[in-house]
Amino acid sequence: MSSRPLPRSVRDLTGYELLLSVAELGSIGQAARRHDMSQPAASARLRQLEADVGTALLERRPRGTRLTTAGELVASWAQATVEAASDLAAGITALRADHHGHVRIAASLTVAEYLLPRWLIALRAADPETVVALDSGNSAEVEAGVLAGSADIGFVEGPEVASGLSSREVARDELALVVAPSHPWAGRRRNPRAAELAATSLVSRERGSGTRLALERALAERFGLETAEPVLEVSSTTAIKAAVTGGIGPAVLSARAVVAELAAGTLVRLDVTDLDLTRSLRAVWPEGAQPRGPARDLLAIALREQ
Amino acid sequence: MSSRPLPRSVRDLTGYELLLSVAELGSIGQAARRHDMSQPAASARLRQLEADVGTALLERRPRGTRLTTAGELVASWAQATVEAASDLAAGITALRADHHGHVRIAASLTVAEYLLPRWLIALRAADPETVVALDSGNSAEVEAGVLAGSADIGFVEGPEVASGLSSREVARDELALVVAPSHPWAGRRRNPRAAELAATSLVSRERGSGTRLALERALAERFGLETAEPVLEVSSTTAIKAAVTGGIGPAVLSARAVVAELAAGTLVRLDVTDLDLTRSLRAVWPEGAQPRGPARDLLAIALREQ
């Protein structure tokens, strides 16, 4: 992980947002207006941005402003960042404890982390008035919430759901065994087998976590294997990745959690030859009470993106 | 596109970076140290973050600080954002005009936009000392640059490369026909056919752009079709998306450019029944001069991630 702090130049996204607006609208002044700032303020920020990058990003013409090739490039990188920030904002809005939403969603961590923000943005695109309240917990808590009527729709991990609930698969989740590049397993020709995995002390989350449970159950049910005690129990996915990278030991995490680290080569993924670690992510609702209104829209969006 | 400005709370990523560091390191003070700020400053920023979100994100214990469930959620969303910002930073660093890098890369827009930042991060992970200089242009310019020796390695679009160059496919790119959800084509049962597409005025980039050329060539070579004049010619991908969303007309863009809009439902993608719009993205280097040093590492990374 190490997670070097970001350089100053990308910590504030305002300049990049302006750049994107200039690309879209064709002038600095119009971009400024969209962002509720004066034209000189926008102009100054963009000039600052060009100074940071060390290259001309804008071609200022009397009839308006266009992007240079370098500007286009920066704009496209910036757009990915702004989109991610937009997901973050959507999630935060749903998380606000103070206001009660029109749709009350209960979701397990994996769904809330990796799928919900995009769904929320699509939901708002369909109807900007929709207000969402999000509550996250483990699958049992989610199911209880839906059964108790404190959530309109829930999202859980694992194939079976509590009685009294209808469900539908909206995505699949894959668990990945990861090690540091320096770990002996990373250099071996053969992948580890289930028995070896079970006998190895892993870096894991606290007992009761969804992914830890899923792994333990998979090993127990299919092989009757008891899992070894963890080398380290930590509370956050971030901390697990840091520990694995630091060489403390292997870990099993949602594959979605480690795409960036795998791409960067800071973690190495290994298949476990004889173990299937995929699981179903399911929407749940009270039996006989098909989701209505925005909850139904959300379900439709989740199914569409499957 | 519309691209609503981001809320204040997510425009500055400092607080989120701190949150991630707290998750990893287990204390606010250590996180502060990593970010070269005083402990009170970090503490204040995190408190501000909690106020923005309206929920407790941290559980402050005398022995250190851990994340609450909501904190974990925000941290995971934040990590995606910070990763995107990190890609952006990597790209910008490579773009700096002032310093000359150890590896000189020439890349076509599509590769530079969507693939290079990750490769650069992986390259730096392998050797933090590597300095990269990036130059972007169309495929012909890239090939010329590599042949002239002003770039150590190049990345181009399209199946054939200039003579005197060796090449290897490192990814495939898919062009996508997109329309606004309100466009008649979006509601139709049948997908458009190549002839219909060729007869329709599109929103496109200036003549000479890689994607525009690829489309025109595909229609001409396979069907002998001449493409209609564009309804609008604009200079940036961002502006194209805005125009399509605004109902000006359909457009053909790299599928990678529109994933977010498709997910959000602001654009609709249509298959063209009888037209294959995939193309090869290739690394190129002078014939007989296999890439060496960091250029070779870069090629290896690109191939690994294929």
Place this chain on the structure above:
DNA sequence: TGAACGCATAAGCTGTACCTATGTCTTCTC
């Protein structure tokens, strides 16, 4: 029991980024 670690509070300062007002330039229009 005291030292170490961790976080919060207080007070004062610095600098960044903003706004309004104005100037300059080009291009379109009549």
Place this chain on the structure above:
DNA sequence: GAGAAGACATAGGTACAGCTTATGCGTTCA
């Protein structure tokens, strides 16, 4: 060909956000 309109830059003044240092309190461990 002259004036108007649009677009960007410059100048001057101000406000507030965020930082640092110094200090205090609470818990845990030796």
